[in-house]
Amino acid sequence: MSQLSPLLKQATPVEVDYGEGVYLYDHSGRRHLDFTAGIGVTSTGHCHPKVVAAAQEQVGKLIHGQYTTVMHDPLRSLAERLGDVLPPGLDSVFFANSGSEAVEAALRLARQATGRPNIIVFQGGFHGRTVGAASLTTSGTRFRAGYAPLMDGVHVAPFPFAYRYGWDEATATRFALQELDYLFATMSPGEETAAIFVEPVLGEGGYVPANREFLAGLRERADKHGILLVADEVQTGFGRTGKFWGMEHFDVQPDVVITAKGLASGFPLSGIAASTELMGKAWPGSQGGTYGGNAVACAAALATLDVIQEEGLVNNAATQGARLLEGSRQIAEKFPQIGDVRGLGLMVGSEFVTADGRADPDTAKAAQQAAAERGLLLLMCGAWMNTVRMIPALVVSGAQVDDALGIWSESV
Numbered sequence: 001m002s003q004l005s006p007l008l009k010q011a012t013p014v015e016v017d018y019g020e021g022v023y024l025y026d027h028s029g030r031r032h033l034d035f036t037a038g039i040g041v042t043s044t045g046h047c048h049p050k051v052v053a054a055a056q057e058q059v060g061k062l063i064h065g066q067y068t069t070v071m072h073d074p075l076r077s078l079a080e081r082l083g084d085v086l087p088p089g090l091d092s093v094f095f096a097n098s099g100s101e102a103v104e105a106a107l108r109l110a111r112q113a114t115g116r117p118n119i120i121v122f123q124g125g126f127h128g129r130t131v132g133a134a135s136l137t138t139s140g141t142r143f144r145a146g147y148a149p150l151m152d153g154v155h156v157a158p159f160p161f162a163y164r165y166g167w168d169e170a171t172a173t174r175f176a177l178q179e180l181d182y183l184f185a186t187m188s189p190g191e192e193t194a195a196i197f198v199e200p201v202l203g204e205g206g207y208v209p210a211n212r213e214f215l216a217g218l219r220e221r222a223d224k225h226g227i228l229l230v231a232d233e234v235q236t237g238f239g240r241t242g243k244f245w246g247m248e249h250f251d252v253q254p255d256v257v258i259t260a261k262g263l264a265s266g267f268p269l270s271g272i273a274a275s276t277e278l279m280g281k282a283w284p285g286s287q288g289g290t291y292g293g294n295a296v297a298c299a300a301a302l303a304t305l306d307v308i309q310e311e312g313l314v315n316n317a318a319t320q321g322a323r324l325l326e327g328s329r330q331i332a333e334k335f336p337q338i339g340d341v342r343g344l345g346l347m348v349g350s351e352f353v354t355a356d357g358r359a360d361p362d363t364a365k366a367a368q369q370a371a372a373e374r375g376l377l378l379l380m381c382g383a384w385m386n387t388v389r390m391i392p393a394l395v396v397s398g399a400q401v402d403d404a405l406g407i408w409s410e411s412v
């Protein structure tokens with residue numbers, strides 16, 4: 001008999017039997033308020049009836065139709081439907097299975113389309129665990145340790161993480177853009193830089209929203225040097241932040257959008273979107289994989305889009321996100337061990353620090369565990385794993401947000 005690898009360490013002791021909406025139920029029938037949503041994946045809640053019905057119907061018709069061999073309705077329809085929600089001009093989409101694979105696809109596209117080697121990423125960014133994606137990731141040594149040499153040509157610029165720098169947002173932004181210009185002047189001249197990869201909200205890096213001036217500064221520099229601006233919306237996309245895409249908050253248009261997680265409510269599906277002209281510059285045969293654009297996953301994604309639209313989930317994420325952020329801030333005022341509360345929409349993080357301002361992962365972990373004992377499931381993030389994050393399904397109600405805040409306050 002084989003066993004699960006010791007690499008698999010659960011953040012909570014819950015052995016789940018089934019899920020419904022924002023709740024998970026264990027084998028004893030105990031209900032857990034799930035503010036992790038499978039790390040931001042089950043956007044429409046666990047087992048939304050419409051997603052279940054769409055997937056069940058598709059399973060009976062066609063499970064897999066490999067997209068380099070045959071075309072099928074769910075794949076074509078999903079590509080067409082995404083046109084309604086993608087930023088203008090990004091009219092060509094391509095599918096894979098996971099966030100990391102989509103990041104790799106964007107990486108290949110950027111280098112192939114520009115013929116340039118370098119990629120600029122930001123301190124604290126997370127883009128995945130495959131070699132290319134891990135090479136772009138700087139949100140913690142654990143994602144890269146023992147794995148080098150990774151991909152060459154990646155240059156890291158500061159992200160305007162005002163709280164960590166101890167500065168105001170404007171100063172942090174000015175610093176970040178100046179450092180970026182310094183990078184262009186030294187290690188990564190514009191004409192050698194293929195793409196800038198940015199998350200509109202640093203996810204694994206600690207739930208740090210970018211800002212308009214910073215992203216506009218990236219857009220300006222990308223235009224000046226002919227560099228592609230790639231928005232990694234794996235965690236922030238599909239309504240999570242209270243707009244369909246995180247970049248919309250800042251009115252900055254990317255050249256490539258990467259999506260995954262919430263796209264198919266839990267079925268493995270990811271994708272990249274770009275203009276047809278840009279996508280046409282990818283080298284045939286270099287992109288894709290056996291399972292990309294799986295028929296059942298595409299059917300689930302179509303149902304996810306329906307549910308998001310019919311139930312007004314983007315607006316709900318904005319409303320409940322604001323409630324969650326405000327409630328978390330009120331709790332932090334009572335507890336000095338929480339140094340900062342930040343987020344956008346239904347991505348809210350509480351950062352734990354010691355009295356002298358150092359990262360305090362132990363207290364953060366203790367609070368997360370105390371919440372789990374009380375029936376509220378939460379996760380950690382941040383370079384030091386000292387930020388407790390809340391990322392519930394977009395269907396969460398005001399009453400459920402209040403329940404979570406009540407448990408969170410007791411747990412802290």
Ligand code: PLP
Nearest residue numbers: 098099100126127128203234235
């Ligand atoms: N990009 C971002 C912004 C993410 O948050 C993640 C996962 O958390 C990824 C990429 C990688 O996605 P996956 O774990 O599906 O490979």
